[in-house]
Amino acid sequence: MVKYQIVLILVLALSGCLEIKTRTTVSEDGSSERVITFQHPKKSLPEAAYPIPRDSSWTLEWVERPLGEGQVQYEYIARKRFATPEDLEREYTSIPDTGVLSVKVSLSKRFRWFYTYFDYRESYNLRNEFQYIPITAVLTPEQIRHYQYSYAGTIQDSILDTKVRDWHERNTLEDFYHRFVRAMEKKNHPELSALNLNRSKEQFFALVKVRGEERDKKKKGEEIDIVQFLVDVLEEAMGTRAVRSMKNEIAAAFAEEQEKEQRLNTANGTYENSVQLPGMLLETNSNKVQGNLVAWRVKDDQLKVGEFVMTAQSRVANTWAFVATGLAGITVVALVLIQTFRRPG
Amino acid sequence: MKQCKDLEPLVYLSREGELTAEEESLVREHLRTCPHCSSIRASLRTMHNELDPARSVPPSTVNLAEITLARLNGRVRETRSWFDVLLDSARPALAVSVSALVLLLVVQETRDAMKTSALEERLEDRGSASRTWNPLWTVSGIPALQSLAEAQRQDGTDPRPIMAAIGDDQVKAITSILSLIVGSSDDLFVRLSRRYPNLARVTFEDGLTDQERRILATEGQMLLNDLQNMIAQGASQPW
Numbered sequence: 001m002v003k004y005q006i007v008l009i010l011v012l013a014l015s016g017c018l019e020i021k022t023r024t025t026v027s028e029d030g031s032s033e034r035v036i037t038f039q040h041p042k043k044s045l046p047e048a049a050y051p052i053p054r055d056s057s058w059t060l061e062w063v064e065r066p067l068g069e070g071q072v073q074y075e076y077i078a079r080k081r082f083a084t085p086e087d088l089e090r091e092y093t094s095i096p097d098t099g100v101l102s103v104k105v106s107l108s109k110r111f112r113w114f115y116t117y118f119d120y121r122e123s124y125n126l127r128n129e130f131q132y133i134p135i136t137a138v139l140t141p142e143q144i145r146h147y148q149y150s151y152a153g154t155i156q157d158s159i160l161d162t163k164v165r166d167w168h169e170r171n172t173l174e175d176f177y178h179r180f181v182r183a184m185e186k187k188n189h190p191e192l193s194a195l196n197l198n199r200s201k202e203q204f205f206a207l208v209k210v211r212g213e214e215r216d217k218k219k220k221g222e223e224i225d226i227v228q229f230l231v232d233v234l235e236e237a238m239g240t241r242a243v244r245s246m247k248n249e250i251a252a253a254f255a256e257e258q259e260k261e262q263r264l265n266t267a268n269g270t271y272e273n274s275v276q277l278p279g280m281l282l283e284t285n286s287n288k289v290q291g292n293l294v295a296w297r298v299k300d301d302q303l304k305v306g307e308f309v310m311t312a313q314s315r316v317a318n319t320w321a322f323v324a325t326g327l328a329g330i331t332v333v334a335l336v337l338i339q340t341f342r343r344p345g
Numbered sequence: 346m347k348q349c350k351d352l353e354p355l356v357y358l359s360r361e362g363e364l365t366a367e368e369e370s371l372v373r374e375h376l377r378t379c380p381h382c383s384s385i386r387a388s389l390r391t392m393h394n395e396l397d398p399a400r401s402v403p404p405s406t407v408n409l410a411e412i413t414l415a416r417l418n419g420r421v422r423e424t425r426s427w428f429d430v431l432l433d434s435a436r437p438a439l440a441v442s443v444s445a446l447v448l449l450l451v452v453q454e455t456r457d458a459m460k461t462s463a464l465e466e467r468l469e470d471r472g473s474a475s476r477t478w479n480p481l482w483t484v485s486g487i488p489a490l491q492s493l494a495e496a497q498r499q500d501g502t503d504p505r506p507i508m509a510a511i512g513d514d515q516v517k518a519i520t521s522i523l524s525l526i527v528g529s530s531d532d533l534f535v536r537l538s539r540r541y542p543n544l545a546r547v548t549f550e551d552g553l554t555d556q557e558r559r560i561l562a563t564e565g566q567m568l569l570n571d572l573q574n575m576i577a578q579g580a581s582q583p584w
Contacts (some may be wrong), residue, residue, distance in 0.1 A: 104416065111450060112452055112453065113446065113451050114449065115447075115453055115457075199428075280459055281461075281462070281464070282460040282461055282464070283460045283461075283463065283464050284464065289464070289468060312458070315457060325443065325446045325447070325450075328439055328442060328443045328446070329443045329447075331439055332436065332440045332443055334440045335432055335435060335436045335439070336436065338432065339429070339432050339433075339436070342428075342429075
């Protein structure tokens with residue numbers, strides 16, 4: 001709990017966590033129905049990174065769900081039918097990019113005589129602006145793959161969770177510090193040289209954590225002047241009072257930082273995506289499979305480490321193709337027999 | 346007859362135009378009077394005509410019945426060849442098409458069977474893979490635990506009931522504790538995994554099975570006791 005103090009200090013406005021469920025049902029003729037649902041305490045659309053349908057081409061409804069003791073929760077249901085696979089794909093290419101989470105869907109239907117193949121691909125790409133330290137510096141490619149696609153809530157998964165949060169915290173601080181350094185360079189203060197700034201970087205990071213914890217213990221529940229807190233910590237880390245003259249720049253850097261974090265927080269929540277393909281399921285990168293129903297569950301932290309791609313393939317047998325081929329085979333045999341019997345002698 | 350015997354070879358040769366004018370005259374003279382050689386000559390002509398239709402005899406010299414029969418045979422032959430042409434061209438085309446389709450079916454079935462078996466294998470492996478400790482996740486717990494205990498001592502609280510502070514839910518307690526001991530330079534987690542091999546089989550996502558509950562009640566409780574002792578004693582190893 002202490003470890004997350006820094007993020008709590010830097011991030012004031014946390015968006016509420018949404019659990020967005022998407023269900024796509026694909027029919028044999030290539031048409032599909034997509035249903036998007038989520039629960040919300042208010043009967044109004046939240047600010048979310050996920051492209052929530054709002055236009056009249058979707059059937060939209062709010063359903064009241066009583067929670068007991070007079071409380072209610074509202075369920076938002078958006079439903080739309082797509083006549084062809086291309087229509088579904090077009091729906092998501094036409095949605096304006098929210099700037100934080102980009103969703104892409106593709107569905108293809110391939111006729112191959114005996115079977116018709118259905119290929120489904122959906123990807124969530126979170127634009128994480130905090131990338132000073134790449135995730136590969138913290139997790140191995142194998143760990144990243146496991147974290148994104150094989151997360152099962154085990155103890156070791158919780159450790160990866162902690163590592164990812166630590167990575168994000170560190171990136172947040174790095175981002176703030178780089179903004180501060182750029183402001184210092186513009187100011188060209190003799191006591192705030194680039195060398196001095198670089199030397200005190202690690203100390204600043206350590207002090208933010210320690211002083212943050214101390215402050216939190218002393219002033220529980222009190223509102224913290226974060227800008228003043230950062231000025232104090234930077235002064236201590238760099239060992240010069242010259243930092244005080246930079247309070248406005250620090251405030252500006254912090255405000256920009258907060259803005260970025262707020263943007264990213266609109267993606268907070270979990271995303272449950274499922275697809276029901278026609279026929280027999282052949283392959284998928286999901287670990288949750290039930291017949292021809294495939295599901296993925298991903299949370300915002302898993303999206304922070306890279307693009308999340310969901311794929312599935314199924315096939316439908318074309319009965320008429322089997323019958324036609326069988327008839328053609330019988331015809332060949334019949335022709336051979338006819339010619340044999342008609343031959344003189 | 347003696348003359349007939351001498352002239353018979355010349356009768357054969359006369360059809361081939363091999364005789365001199367004098368010999369030809371002799372043969373012609375003999376044929377007028379000899380029925381035997383005349384019949385040989387007639388047989389030779391018939392045979393020759395059959396062998397070479399271009400030089401066939403004029404219809405007036407052929408039996409009407411033979412002509413009718415020959416024409417009928419010709420018609421029959423024309424009908425059969427049209428049907429045979431159809432059979433000959435359709436049969437290989439159909440045979441190739443059917444063979445290609447059968448090959449396509451074999452390829453599709455083989456490839457799809459490989460895909461489905463790989464999927465099933467992966468799903469089965471996933472069940473077991475996620476239930477085994479992965480040495481990748483080596484964790485430093487000792488300094489984190491010690492600083493945690495130190496922080497609690499400074500607060501004036503007893504570090505031992507730390508688990509109680511987290512909540513009654515044993516699962517959450519274990520997860521939270523282990524999350525807290527994440528570090529970078531020690532292999533506490535590896536040692537814990539060796540000490541409690543069954544604990545890693547517990548997954549929390551889809552609820553707990555009876556077996557998982559039993560593991561938590563035994564190994565989970567032992568782990569909590571170890572961690573409590575470590576915090577209380579400041580020991581680097583509880584065992």
